[in-house]
Amino acid sequence: MSRNLITGGLGFLGSYLAQQLVEKGEEVVVFDLATDSKFIEGIKDKLEFARGDLTNEAQVLAAVRDNDIDHIYHLTALMPPASEQDLSVTFKVNVQGTIHVLEAVRSLKVVSLIFVSTLATYGLGVPPLTNEDVPQQPRNMYGTTKVCCERLGEQYHRKYGVNFRGVRFPPILGARRKDSAHSAFSYLAIKESVLGRPYTIYVEKETRMPLLYIKDAVGSLISLKEAGEERLKRRIYNISGFSLQAGELAQEVQKHIPQAQLDFKPDPTMLDMIGNWPTLDDARARDEWGWQPEYELPESVEDFIAEVRANPSAYE
Ligand SMILES: NC(=O)c1ccc[n+]([C@@H]2O[C@H](COP(=O)([O-])OP(=O)(O)OC[C@H]3O[C@@H](n4cnc5c(N)ncnc54)[C@H](O)[C@@H]3O)[C@@H](O)[C@H]2O)c1
Known part of the structure; x- marks a missing residue:
């Protein structure tokens, strides 16, 4: 049984992901600023909690080290409209926070890191069906920080062998x-x-x-985590x-x-x-690791x- 840490585990995606992982019999540690959510009532006794702030590197490191984590699903991010208010705060949470997670994965040899990016990384004027080859020209701070995190994940993969994998979702x-x-x-x-x-x-x-329906969204994260490395031809996949x-x-x-x-x-x-x-073109996710929405x-x-x-x- 593997031990999973979910950053933002009390949020929208996080609460459904925790539920699906618990249903699969996996162990889940929730890392979040928040202390509770009414949406985890049914599974609360099966979860472990490591309360912390993503912008605090020591807290991120301690949560991963002290809980003996195998896999991290990194979901915490400021999203619009909050992300567009104070750009420096958004940088700290979204980008600096992601560096903290990447450093924890690298230094503590965590097996895999799953990251969630967004359609918002593509700006205007992209094809109606947009695949991974289309250049990303985000219009807002949210998309800008997500592009930055995608590239950081690829760098950590290249330089340190961090098993960074990510998806770009449409609205959920x-x-x-x-x-x-x-x-x-x-x-x-x-x-x-x-x-x-x-x-x-x-x-x-x-x-x-x-x-994208929420249960398919979190299903895709688990499916990407479970995909054999030999099947992956890229680190980030579009999902539709x-x-x-x-x-x-x-x-x-x-x-x-x-x-x-x-x-x-x-x-x-x-x-x-x-x-x-x-619409995001997810043909590569389907072909390479068998992604299939239900x-x-x-x-x-x-x-x-x-x-x-x-x-x-x-x-x-
Ligand atoms: N919701 C969507 O439609 C959608 C679409 C595409 C991508 N995404 C991505 O999915 C991820 C999850 O989105 P969501 O809708 O579940 O967000 P959410 O806002 O519901 O959840 C985010 C969680 O992160 C926690 N958090 C915020 N700041 C924190 C900090 N500094 N330290 C620790 N925890 C902190 C919050 O308490 C919250 O529980 C995000 O990365 C987002 O960019 C979401």
Whole structure:
């Protein structure tokens, strides 16, 4: 049984990843600034906790050393809009924090390090289907720090043999999401409908955007970690889920909740942002290490609704 450390383990992705790893019988140590999350209630007694700040190198090193860690899933990052407020703080958390993790992996000989990057590393003007060969020209600090971390991981792999592996995700759809990112309408439309509240979608019915369901997202991290080294031809892979129009999402929700009150009031600023997102081409992840998503739009909406219905008060 391997021992896994998840940085940001109490966050959105982290809580689902901890759950999937626990279900596989693996040992999980959560490294986070936060002390608790209502979303880990069911697995809390199976988790270990190493509370710490990623910007503190000694705390990162101690968490890895004292817990005898084999694998690290490095998820902590400041994301928009928080990442765009104080660029120096974002650099410290996202880039300096990643160096701390890389140094811990190198010096303590951790077996593998899985890193999560983003579609936001590609800027504007990229092909509608964007693969790993497309140059990255991020527009915001979030994407800039993620490109930097990707290159740092590759350097640590080249120079020190660190087993750095990463993915670039599109926006993730999932019930525990709580941020106010541009893609927020996708999860709020479902969540508010389950909770019996009206919701106004701020893009047009025809606005198309790429999404990845949370269970596929964390599944891809575990699958990449488990992939044989001989199969990998690169350190970072694009991952894709499905692409939907906002109107299709509303229809899918109304199939399950006919009384859902979803209307549309497009916001031009949001349209400008969201209308330009490419779909990530994940052919290499599929070919090289067998990545295969299981959730299209119908399965995602069904699973999301079931999760919120099972414990609505947690999602208020
Ligand atoms: N959510 C998405 O749609 C999405 C899409 C693409 C990539 N990603 C990437 O996935 C990763 C996880 O995203 P998420 O949505 O779960 O984020 P989140 O904000 O829900 O979770 C981040 C966690 O990190 C913790 N944290 C913040 N600062 C810390 C610090 N200094 N030290 C220790 N812990 C700290 C927070 O307490 C939180 O629990 C990020 O790297 C993000 O860039 C997310």
